[in-house]
Amino acid sequence: MSGLPAAAGIGFKPVHFAALRAALGKDPAAIGFIEVHAETYMGEGGLLHAQLAALRQDLALSLHGIGLSIGGPDPLDRAHLARLRRLCDRYQPESFSEHLAWSSHGGGYLADLLPLPYTSETLGIVADHVDEVQQTLGRRMLLENPATYVLFEQSSIPEGEFLAAVAERTGCGLLLDLNNLFVSATNHRRDVDAMLAGFPLSLAEEIHLAGHAEESLPDGPLLIDNHASPVADPVWALLAEVVRRVGPLPTLIEWDNDVPDWPVLAAEAERATAILRSAGQPEGPAARTSREQPA
Amino acid sequence: MMRHHDFVAAFAASLRDGVPPPGMTAGRPEETARRLAVYRNNVAVSLTEALRAHFPVVAQLVGDACFAALARLFAAGRLPPSPVLAEWGETFPAFLEGLPALADYPYLADVARIEHARLQAFHAADAPAIDPARLGEADPGRLRLGLHPSVTLLRLAHPAVSIWAAHQPGAARSPIPPGPETALILRERSLAISVRRLGPGDAALIGELRQGKPLLAAAAAARAADPAHDPRPCLLQLMTAGALVEGTVA
Numbered sequence: 340m341s342g343l344p345a346a347a348g349i350g351f352k353p354v355h356f357a358a359l360r361a362a363l364g365k366d367p368a369a370i371g372f373i374e375v376h377a378e379t380y381m382g383e384g385g386l387l388h389a390q391l392a393a394l395r396q397d398l399a400l401s402l403h404g405i406g407l408s409i410g411g412p413d414p415l416d417r418a419h420l421a422r423l424r425r426l427c428d429r430y431q432p433e434s435f436s437e438h439l440a441w442s443s444h445g446g447g448y449l450a451d452l453l454p455l456p457y458t459s460e461t462l463g464i465v466a467d468h469v470d471e472v473q474q475t476l477g478r479r480m481l482l483e484n485p486a487t488y489v490l491f492e493q494s495s496i497p498e499g500e501f502l503a504a505v506a507e508r509t510g511c512g513l514l515l516d517l518n519n520l521f522v523s524a525t526n527h528r529r530d531v532d533a534m535l536a537g538f539p540l541s542l543a544e545e546i547h548l549a550g551h552a553e554e555s556l557p558d559g560p561l562l563i564d565n566h567a568s569p570v571a572d573p574v575w576a577l578l579a580e581v582v583r584r585v586g587p588l589p590t591l592i593e594w595d596n597d598v599p600d601w602p603v604l605a606a607e608a609e610r611a612t613a614i615l616r617s618a619g620q621p622e623g624p625a626a627r628t629s630r631e632q633p634a
Numbered sequence: 635m636m637r638h639h640d641f642v643a644a645f646a647a648s649l650r651d652g653v654p655p656p657g658m659t660a661g662r663p664e665e666t667a668r669r670l671a672v673y674r675n676n677v678a679v680s681l682t683e684a685l686r687a688h689f690p691v692v693a694q695l696v697g698d699a700c701f702a703a704l705a706r707l708f709a710a711g712r713l714p715p716s717p718v719l720a721e722w723g724e725t726f727p728a729f730l731e732g733l734p735a736l737a738d739y740p741y742l743a744d745v746a747r748i749e750h751a752r753l754q755a756f757h758a759a760d761a762p763a764i765d766p767a768r769l770g771e772a773d774p775g776r777l778r779l780g781l782h783p784s785v786t787l788l789r790l791a792h793p794a795v796s797i798w799a800a801h802q803p804g805a806a807r808s809p810i811p812p813g814p815e816t817a818l819i820l821r822e823r824s825l826a827i828s829v830r831r832l833g834p835g836d837a838a839l840i841g842e843l844r845q846g847k848p849l850l851a852a853a854a855a856a857r858a859a860d861p862a863h864d865p866r867p868c869l870l871q872l873m874t875a876g877a878l879v880e881g882t883v884a
Contacts, residue, residue, distance in 0.1 A: 381718045382757025385784070386825040406717020412639040419716055444646040447713025450680035451673060453645065456657065461638050488669040492657040493636065526669075528661045558662050563672060 341481060341512060341544040342433035343399050343589035346371025347611035349604055350403075350566075350593045356390045358601035363397055370608060372399035372433065374591050378406050381422050395430055401545065401591065402432040406448060409468045409482070410455040411441030420475050427476050434545060434589075436481035436514045437472065439465065439502065456491035457501040465501075466508040473509060481512045481544055486519035486551075486564035488526055498523075499537035506542045513539065515588075516547035517577040518570065522562040535577065540585050548574055548611065549593040567596035570607060579614050587615035649674050650710075681709045684719040689726065689749045691801045692742060704730070720757055723750050744794030748829055751786040751819040755827045758784035763823070763876035769869070774849045778881035784821035785877050787832075787840050790814060795831040823876040835863030840872075846881070 351359070351373040362369045373394060380387055394400075404423065407415060427435060440452035455461050465482075472480055482505055484498060496504070502513055515538060524531035550568030554561045570592065578590065592607045636644075636656055644655035652674060654666045682705040686693050693701040708729050714722040727750060730736055731743035761782050769777075795815045799805055816837040818830045832840070838859035842852035849865075856863045872878045 378717045378719070382720060383783070384758055384760035385756050385821060387757070388760070389825060408717075412637075412642050416716065419718075422718075441642060442717065444642055446715060448715070448717045448719075449646070449649065449677050449713065450684065450717075450719065451676040453673060455638070456641065458638075464638060488672045489654075489658050489660055489666060492659055493641070556662075556665055556668065558665065561669065561672070 341401075341479075341589060343401055343545060344371040345587040345589055345615065347608040347615060348372035348374055348399075348401065348589060348591045349608050350374050350591060350595060351391075351394065352594075352598050353387060353390055354598060355601050355604065356394075358605075359394070362601070362605060367397070369605070370398065371612075372401055372589060372591075374401035374403050374593075377402050377404045377423055377426055377435075380426055391430065400430055400432040401434040401436065401589070402427065402430065404435065404437040405452070406442055407437050407468070407472065408441045408443040409437055409472070410439055410453075410461065410465055411443060412464060413443065413445070415468055415471055416443070420472065423472075424476055427478065434481060435476060435478060436483055436545065438483045438485060439498075439505075440485050452485055454485055454487045454489065454491075456493035457496040457498060458493055459495070462496065462501060462504055462508075466505050469505055469509040469511050473511065479511055481514040482506070483514035483516050483547065484519050484523075484538070486516070486522040486526075486562075488561065488563075490527060497537055499534075499539055503539040503542060506539070512544040513542040514545045514547060515540070515543040515581070516549070517581065518547065518549040518551055518574050518593075519564060521571070521574050521577060522551050522564045525560055525562050528559065531573070531577065535580065540581065543581075543585070543588060546578065546581065546588050546590040547593055548578060548590060548607075549595075565596060566593050568594075569603075570610075575610065575614065578611065579617070582614055582618045587618050590615060649677050678706060678709075681705060681714070684714075685709075685723060685726065688720070688723050688753050689746055691749060691798050692730070692746050694801050695739065695742060695745065695797075696736075704733075720753055723753070726750065741792035741794050741797055744788075744790040744792045745798050747788055747790065748794055748798050748817050748819065751788060751817070752827045752829065754786060755784040755819050755821045758782070758821060761879045763873070764878045764880050766873060768880070769873075774853075777849045778846055779843050779849060780879040780881035781840070781844055781872075782820060782875075782877045782879050784819075784827075785840075785844075786817075786819045787837065787844060788817040788819070789837070790817060795829060798829060799831075820875055820877045823874075828875070833860060833863075835860030835865075836868040839863070839865050839868055 348371050438452050442449055442452055520534055521531055524534040548570045549566045550570055552563040552565045590611045594604055648655050654670050658666055660666050660669050682702050685705045727743040727746035730746055736742055791814050793810050793815050795817045796810045816832040818832050821827055835856040839852050839856035842855045853865045856865055
């Protein structure tokens with residue numbers, strides 16, 4: 340397993356540093372872990388690293404990459420991977436995760452998570468890239484399901500099977516983003532329960548929750564995964580269903596744009612905590628281990 | 635079937651021209667272009683907002699709409715070479731300088747240079763400040779002081795420090811003096827980033843220290859630039875900021 344506690348975590352933003360420390364001072368179990376974007380911390384020093392080093396004393400850490408372009412055809416950027424290795428060595432995160440997506444082409448970074456067809460060819464490419472990441476970092480990684488707005492005629496493998504096959508070939512775990520699952524299901528007019536049934540839940544080691552925006556098409560809604568609002572009710576319901584099926588998992592609240600004041604974010608984490616605890620196992624063994632022995 | 639390499643190349647092109655790549659579809663295929671537009675918008679907004687976050691005063695000076703257009707033009711010519719967006723804007727000042735449409739804003743590139751230096755200072759490596767006792771005991775003819783990795787000295791053709799300062803929150807309205815300015819950008823012990831305007835003596839002193847010159851030689855250069863220059867206030871300020879680090883003794 341990933342080593343993160345089966346509790347609620349938050350995507351950490353520097354503006355919340357003091358409030359998070361105060362919250363942990365009152366209740367050390369208020370937040371189970373933090374997650375940060377690896378690329379934000381690839382500078383050498385200063386405020387960001389001072390904050391992260393301080394928080395790392397008390398909290399489990401998930402490092403979440405947004406720029407490796409694992410789903411792209413180009414070779415992985417070795418220099419970027421080497422910096423990622425140094426960051427992992429510096430903070431020894433309990434988990435590293437990345438996306439089933441591509442984000443660079445021809446040496447240019449496009450700053451978005453772009454989708455790919457699921458074929459035997461792309462399965463080979465993604466598996467090779469995941470292998471390379473895991474070998475370079477010397478650790479397992481988690482691969483996250485994307486939110487998508489389009490489909491591809493080339494796709495011959497359902498997304499859940501594709502993810503399971505990558506995990507099977509590489510030994511990686513999966514990160515189940517329930518907002519992404521809901522956004523994709525809605526956008527492609529698919530039944531979200533069927534999408535969830537198609538996801539290899541036993542391989543999920545972390546859950547992401549976030550808000551989305553809604554636009555409309557003649558045929559129905561088009562949901563945009565924008566991480567700029569509270570988690571939507573149907574996504575909370577998905578969390579409860581997943582917890583009912585496989586028990587509590589490390590569950591992250593992602594709120595990256597229009598970042599709210601701390602109490603709003605903390606309330607989202609509390610709501611996740613309540614659902615995780617409804618399974619009757621508020622903390623798994625991993626939680627106790629990482630609290631007692633922060634790396 | 636189209637190979638993945640060709641597919642991604644076609645998709646990347648579609649982000650520019652809006653024509654969906656072969657095979658891209660939707661439950662209702664006629665919606666494909668509208669759905670592709672989500673990705674096109676995400677890419678444009680992500681890159682524009684990253685640049686705006688790093689060059690907020692440039693954005694204030696030209697206005698939001700103009701800045702968005704500049705960002706798109708800049709990105710079209712040079713996508714970020716890596717996913718570390720903090721490193722992307724290095725050539726943005728020169729890009730601004732080269733745009734004929736901005737000829738009426740000759741100071742814009744210099745303001746951008748200050749903002750880029752602030753971002754570098756924010757992310758620069760940590761380094762322990764020098765022990766103040768070293769200044770007293772060492773031979774100033776041989777003592778070489780190092781400057782903290784966050785320190786940047788910019789000699790600017792325009793009064794960009796004054797312009798930058800006038801666009802900070804709560805800044806008092808005051809006239810901008812014409813002429814060149816020298817900027818000192820560094821990270822304070824508090825980890826806040828400061829921007830100071832330097833007089834000719836301080837500018838020469840820090841410029842010589844940056845070159846690795848011994849303290850005595852740097853002070854002499856400062857006096858050559860400003861015969862009345864006293865290096866002590868400047869050195870004290872640098873030390874207070876934690877910007878002097880251990881150098882090498884020749």
